[in-house]
Amino acid sequence: MYKNYINGKWQDAKCGKTFTKLNPATGEEVGKFPLSEPEDVNDAVASAKKAFKGWSRTPLPTRGDIMLKLGNLMLKNKEELARIETQDMGKVLKETRGDVQEGIDTAYYAFGEARRFFGKTVPSELPDKICMTFHRPIGVAGLISPWNFPAAIPCWKMIPALLSGNTVVFKPSREAPATAAKLVELLIEAGIPEGVVNIIHGAGTNVGEAIATHPDISVISFTGSVPVGKRLAEISGKSLKRISLELGGKNGQIVMDDADLELALEGALWGAFGTTGQRCTATSRVILHKAIHDKFVDMLVKRANKIKIGYGLDESMEMGPCVSEKQRDIVAKYVDIGKKEGAKLACGGEPYTEGNCKNGFFYRPTIFTGVTPDMRIAKEEIFGPVLSVLKVNDLDEAIKVINDTEYGLSSSVYIKDVNNAMKAVAEIEAGITYINAPTIGAECHLPFGGVKNTGNGHREGGWTVYEVFNETQTVYIDYSAKLQRAQIDTTVTLK
Numbered sequence: 254m255y256k257n258y259i260n261g262k263w264q265d266a267k268c269g270k271t272f273t274k275l276n277p278a279t280g281e282e283v284g285k286f287p288l289s290e291p292e293d294v295n296d297a298v299a300s301a302k303k304a305f306k307g308w309s310r311t312p313l314p315t316r317g318d319i320m321l322k323l324g325n326l327m328l329k330n331k332e333e334l335a336r337i338e339t340q341d342m343g344k345v346l347k348e349t350r351g352d353v354q355e356g357i358d359t360a361y362y363a364f365g366e367a368r369r370f371f372g373k374t375v376p377s378e379l380p381d382k383i384c385m386t387f388h389r390p391i392g393v394a395g396l397i398s399p400w401n402f403p404a405a406i407p408c409w410k411m412i413p414a415l416l417s418g419n420t421v422v423f424k425p426s427r428e429a430p431a432t433a434a435k436l437v438e439l440l441i442e443a444g445i446p447e448g449v450v451n452i453i454h455g456a457g458t459n460v461g462e463a464i465a466t467h468p469d470i471s472v473i474s475f476t477g478s479v480p481v482g483k484r485l486a487e488i489s490g491k492s493l494k495r496i497s498l499e500l501g502g503k504n505g506q507i508v509m510d511d512a513d514l515e516l517a518l519e520g521a522l523w524g525a526f527g528t529t530g531q532r533c534t535a536t537s538r539v540i541l542h543k544a545i546h547d548k549f550v551d552m553l554v555k556r557a558n559k560i561k562i563g564y565g566l567d568e569s570m571e572m573g574p575c576v577s578e579k580q581r582d583i584v585a586k587y588v589d590i591g592k593k594e595g596a597k598l599a600c601g602g603e604p605y606t607e608g609n610c611k612n613g614f615f616y617r618p619t620i621f622t623g624v625t626p627d628m629r630i631a632k633e634e635i636f637g638p639v640l641s642v643l644k645v646n647d648l649d650e651a652i653k654v655i656n657d658t659e660y661g662l663s664s665s666v667y668i669k670d671v672n673n674a675m676k677a678v679a680e681i682e683a684g685i686t687y688i689n690a691p692t693i694g695a696e697c698h699l700p701f702g703g704v705k706n707t708g709n710g711h712r713e714g715g716w717t718v719y720e721v722f723n724e725t726q727t728v729y730i731d732y733s734a735k736l737q738r739a740q741i742d743t744t745v746t747l748k
């Protein structure tokens with residue numbers, strides 16, 4: 254029986270209710286978790302608010318040391334964390350190890366940042382006066398994370414929030430709660446003081462909304478769907494909370510006629526079927542130049558049919574299940590839609606129930622050809638192992654097609670001509686563009702996020718996420734010992 258962690262104590266939801274998390278590969282129970290209510294959020298926020306003064310005044314390098322310890326503990330427990338994660342949400346071990354590594358890298362980045370958290374010194378327009386800026390923590394951060402990267406994404410959010418001096422109320426997804434619980438245990442072992450981190454398990458409609466409405470939460474970071482992101486932005490906008498939204502994607506991989514096709518094939522398979530297609534960066538469209546279309550589709554289908562599907566704890570498996578029965582039903586619904594829209598099913602298109610897989614929520618790698626930009630399977634995020642193939646005449650059309658979506662997270666172009674590659678980089682509307690690499694695989698020390706309905710202008714990762722979790726304080730120091738009036742007593746005049 255798992256618990257919430259509030260004010261330094263593990264405790265049940267006050268109402269006593271729980272939910273059961275199932276292993277998506279076996280249908281077995283992972284554990285029972287508190288089904289919390291707004292009253293639990295209130296306690297967590299009160300605890301985080303109380304802890305803010307002490308934590309925000311702790312020297313940054315001391316906070317950084319805790320992040321270093323967290324990174325070291327994650328490294329020491331990497332295998333255990335990866336195995337918990339595979340049972341929690343289904344990704345194969347190779348991938349859950351990578352996910353944990355992304356969290357470790359984020360912790361080490363924060364440790365380095367702690368000793369270089371630079372503000373700026375800026376010349377004044379007046380004599381004997383200096384100006385500078387400081388980063389200041391905002392207060393209590395409400396962090397709402399998804400299930401598809403249950404170690405990396407909570408780390409992307411918690412680590413910069415904490416390093417910056419904020420305290421945290423963390424609500425993990427109901428589909429990956431065991432990984433989140435383990436992460437919080439490691440944070441406690443790393444020495445995070447009481448009240449600084451609080452975890453509340455439960456439903457988005459209850460806990461998530463309570464976070465967005467709570468007057469003592471000052472900043473929210475959310476990764477998830479567009480409808481939920483819009484809802485949270487609407488609620489939190491009423492109290493002018495800062496909110497960083499990381500929402501969906503309908504990412505495309507263009508393959509031009511001069512591309513290295515073997516390389517493009519590896520990229521498309523990894524991008525489309527890695528994590529069972531359940532990444533917001535997943536390749537859900539390949540946009541093929543007509544000259545290589547038929548050959549590439551042939552290569553793609555042959556290889557997709559050979560992907561080894563099964564329980565991720567078995568090292569030989571390449572693709573795990575969908576995260577839940579509900580998620581698999583969504584995939585099946587889109588496959589029906591694709592067929593009705595007139596796309597051709599080139600492979601897959603049904604659940605995978607062979608051998609031990611019958612109790613899990615597996616679905617075969619699925620490829621639709623003959624997809625046109627107006628079809629729903631070309632436009633809507635599916636979040637499953639479904640790839641739509643579109644055929645184009647030239648690069649201009651490929652760019653038009655790749656941009657023809659409400660989203661703008663990741664994008665990829667396989668190409669050799671350097672001029673055309675640079676043209677694509679300039680014209681693609683996306684937060685992330687890869688040349689000769691798949692749409693997935695962002696590194697934690699670079700900005701991560703998208704344009705259009707993928708977000709609201711913020712970026713996670715690297716130095717940019719620190720903008721989300723900090724206010725800027727501008728300080729002027731006048732040592733002239735007289736009143737100097739800016740804009741009036743200035744010595745600079747342009748003739």
Ligand code: UN1
Nearest residue numbers: 402532533534693694695
């Ligand atoms: C996500 O799917 O929400 O770039 C995050 C990638 C990973 C992160 C994905 N490093 O695919």
